[in-house]
Amino acid sequence: MFTGLNSEQLVVYKTIMGAISANIYSLFFIYGHGGTEKTYIYKTILATVRAEEKIALAIVSSSIAALLLPDGRTIHLRFYIPIVNKKNIG
Numbered sequence: 001m002f003t004g005l006n007s008e009q010l011v012v013y014k015t016i017m018g019a020i021s022a023n024i025y026s027l028f029f030i031y032g033h034g035g036t037e038k039t040y041i042y043k044t045i046l047a048t049v050r051a052e053e054k055i056a057l058a059i060v061s062s063s064i065a066a067l068l069l070p071d072g073r074t075i076h077l078r079f080y081i082p083i084v085n086k087k088n089i090g
Contacts, residue, residue: 001044009041016045020054039068046070 005013012030019026032038042058046069049056058069059078066072076083 001040001047004040005044006037009037009044012041013044017048020049042069 002013016026016028019028030038030041046056046058057078058066058072059075060066060069060072061075063074066074066077075081
C-alpha cells in the first residue's frame with residue numbers, strides 16, 4: 001500500500017509514522033473532499049502500525065466512515081459515550 005501513496009499522501013504518512021516511531025503522542029486531523037483518498041492513507045497507516053504489532057484504533061465521527069476502515073468504530077461506540085436525544089430531555 002505504501003508504494004501507492006502520492007506525494008501529498010506520502011508527506012502525511014511520513015509525518016504520522018515519524019511521530020509514532022518517536023513515541024510522540026499526537027493528534028492528527030486529515031481533511032479533504034470526497035475522493036481525495038483519505039481512506040487509503042488511513043488504511044496504509046493502520047496496516048503499517050498493526051504489522052509492527054502495535055495497537056491502532058480506527059475511530060471516526062460517522063458510521064459511514066467507520067464502515068470504510070478495518071475494525072473502524074465511531075467514537076461513541078468505542079468509548080461507550082451515550083448519545084442523548086434532546087427531544088426526551090426535560
